[in-house]
Amino acid sequence: MIDRPALAAFLRHRREALQPEDVGLPRGPRRRTGGLRREEVAESHRLLLRAGRARVTHQTSIAARSGSIPWDDIDGEREYDAVRAYSASKIAVGLFARELDARSRAGNWGISSNLSHPGVSPMNLLAAQPGMGRARVTPERRIIGALSRIGVTGTPQSAALPALRAATATDAAGDEFYGPKRVVAGPPTRVDLWEPLRSMDDARRVWEISEAQISVGARE
Numbered sequence: 001m002i003d004r005p006a007l008a009a010f011l012r013h014r015r016e017a018l019q020p021e022d023v024g025l026p027r028g029p030r031r032r033t034g035g036l037r038r039e040e041v042a043e044s045h046r047l048l049l050r051a052g053r054a055r056v057t058h059q060t061s062i063a064a065r066s067g068s069i070p071w072d073d074i075d076g077e078r079e080y081d082a083v084r085a086y087s088a089s090k091i092a093v094g095l096f097a098r099e100l101d102a103r104s105r106a107g108n109w110g111i112s113s114n115l116s117h118p119g120v121s122p123m124n125l126l127a128a129q130p131g132m133g134r135a136r137v138t139p140e141r142r143i144i145g146a147l148s149r150i151g152v153t154g155t156p157q158s159a160a161l162p163a164l165r166a167a168t169a170t171d172a173a174g175d176e177f178y179g180p181k182r183v184v185a186g187p188p189t190r191v192d193l194w195e196p197l198r199s200m201d202d203a204r205r206v207w208e209i210s211e212a213q214i215s216v217g218a219r220e
Helices: 004-017 038-050 082-107 139-149 161-168 200-214
Strands: 054-059 111-116 177-180 188-191
Touching: 054 082, 054 161, 082 111, 082 200, 111 161, 161 177, 161 188
Parallel strands: 054 111, 111 177
Antiparallel strands: 177 188
16 A cells, blocks of 8 residues: 655655756746755656657566456555565556556657566565564575576576666667566566556556556646
8 A cells, every 4th residue: 555645755855855956957036945846846857858768667577477456456455465466566567667658659758668577586575574574585585596596597687687678778669578588587688568468458547546546647
């Protein structure tokens, strides 16, 4: 479930930490407080878009390969399962990426949006996390680490490569999906969209729910 007050406080803190000159805007007269005004935040975004060729790469995961989004219980308030919730969140990231690209094309926003996944590698998600109540490394993390050492799964370094290619390659484009060639590992390459990421109706629905959750609407 989204902690809306915490999100609002974080965004407000970031806005207050920036000055107009930090984002290429002139400092106007009669400024009583520091930070960016709301209209200056909007104008800084417009300046970025006018520069053209902006690209946003969204990182999903192998958890989005199957599963679905619980549309009637989007925040898991009635029934929560950690594995299903994680899968749904990664599916939502991919669908949001696709809808952003579609809306940018339709509205000439100047943004391309694509997505990537890292495959499988021995990352800290399954490592010991005392702050989360997990005192020991999980068995899954040990198995992945062993497979990584013999080249079956990837490494933390190789896991970063699909996102790097999606974000920086000159031939990468919007609404494309990048991942390891062998799904769990291998050189980064363009891959087919997984079934849960293919519906543009679902993509639009994720976008609309996101707008409603944070009480904003994107300008067409």
